[in-house]
Amino acid sequence: MPDSIFFPRGDGLALGDLAKMVGAALVSGADPERKVSGLAPLTEAGAEDLSFFDNSRYADDLAATAAACVIVELKNLRLVPAQTGALVTSDVQSAFAAAGQALFPRAVAPTAASGQTGLSPRANVHPTARIEDGVTVEAFAVIGPHVAIGCDTLVGAGAVIGAGCRIGRASRIGPGSCVTHALIGNRVILHPGVRVGQDGFGYAAGPKGLMKSVQIGRVIIQDDVEIGANTAVDRGAIRDTVIGEGTKIDNQVQIGHNVIIGRHCAIVAQVAISGSATIGDGVMIGGQTAINGHLTIGDGAQIAAVSSVAGDVPAGARWGGTPAKPVREWFREITLLSELAKKRRSPRKNDE
Known part of the structure; x- marks a missing residue:
């Protein structure tokens, strides 16, 4: 209670x-x-x-x-x-x-763990950072060079805001979060341990092994986005990773480089979205689902939990399964397999 x-x-x-x-x-x-x-x-x-x-x-x-x-x-x-x-x-x-x-x-939104307001004397705020009135930066947070933070935003204890990042107004950056190479809008909530803007996973295979591909894009998080604890959002390779306004992302989600997520989507825990996938507006993705790279999920589509999406999903569709397919087709297959299994378990005439 x-x-x-x-x-x-x-x-x-x-x-x-x-x-x-x-x-x-x-x-x-x-x-x-x-x-x-x-x-x-x-x-x-x-x-x-x-x-x-x-x-x-x-x-x-x-x-x-x-x-x-x-x-x-x-x-x-x-x-x-x-x-x-x-x-x-x-x-x-x-x-x-x-x-x-x-x-x-x-x-509704995280509050300062210390209960204090303003800039903690134990925070490390670079002199070139631009901090508007009403911002709270808690102890042991690090604010890098040329960062800009809007009024009424909270940066929790131990959080790191990397050089050049922009954070809008009335946002909440949870304790222990790390934000680099990112532009973040207003009223955004990052829960504790979120990682935004680190390298995407990119390598070129060659005779000498794996050669690292540079990741020089950004992460753009629009207004009213909420991202759950320990979720990772990779920065783009040569274009941006974008999360559209109003989208809500659960804990422990992986979002790869160059991913585009539309507005007002709901993405449940332990989803993995591979690089360069495009997710439309109003999409809902159930927990522990894997989304292949370089595909498109259309506006308003729904993906059932524990699915594996290997190809494009039409707008408004309801898919599930491994590999994911239209829900009715998936249910027919499950029913057929169940019936076959029952027949296989039934006694043979010779055993009667």
Whole structure:
């Protein structure tokens, strides 16, 4: 359950105000002045907590909940106990996310581990760096020559910002991160241990072995991108690696050199994207998927987890498997293999 040491409750919000913030309708009869100050699952919620219900398997939990209010779809309103308020919406998850941001704004983006603001005297900031007002640079961070950092940005403890990098406003660079050869936009979040701008993996095979290919491109990360802990984004070889605005990348993802990722994509943990692949806008890629280099995944495509994508994927397609193919075709193959396996296990007539 949420721990007040890490995310203390505030004064709370009245249900009427919260309904307006999240775009939901407060059910008739609920007290619009009643306040909620916390978030909790149905089974643990108390008299000042907000919860949600969007799966029928938890109907018993909903019937017994002590939550002050529950976010539900209209079709499930009849299941809400009489003593519990309800916020009705067509998109429960989005409404609950918005409510969480309103109740716990400090949990939206990383904060300074030290709790301090401004430039730590134990940070190493080069005299040619341009630091706007309101920037926090924590202890043992290194800011290289000719770096520019916009106002309200946080550079966490032990982070390294290499020479010439640009970081926009209200961004968060997590502890222990390393950023080189990169231009980073506004409101970008890099979680701890992210690596941006290191060499891509490029070698030319010859009679004397592997000769290193120089990587002289950049990484460009547009506004509102979030990148999870220990993810690596290689700089381009002779063009740029680009991550489009609003894209969200999970922990431990590998993004190779020259990769182009569009806007508002979702890339789950342990995905590997090989060099020079192009990912369109709004693409969703499931965890532990491998994407070959020099291919294109079209806008709005969805790739199932643990897939291997070896060729171009059309816009709007849903693919999965190894090698990845259209989901319906993949499911037919799985069904056929299952049926063949069952037949092979069945007793032979001679054994009967």
